[in-house]
Amino acid sequence: MEIRLERSDNLExxxxxxxxxxxxxxxxxxxxxxxxxxxxxxKHREFIAYLIREAKGIEHENKDDSQSNT
Structure with a gap:
């Protein structure tokens, strides 16, 4: 898999x-x-999805935000 992201020691x-x-x-x-x-x-489905969202510039859904509307 190839993903286009800025190089990051933390990510690596x-x-x-x-x-x-x-x-x-x-x-x-x-x-x-x-x-x-x-x-x-x-094993790492969510993390891989996170990497793809980061590479594509897709907004991340914050679970706290979706629950705070009550």
Missing amino acids: REIEEKGIDLMDYEKRGGRYRIKLSMNDIK
């Missing part, structure tokens, strides 16, 4: 702490290359 550390194979960061294209197994996808 988080990916590695989760045991996901961070292959490299392509400076020229500004992309992380991540190797995902089926187990990674099942």
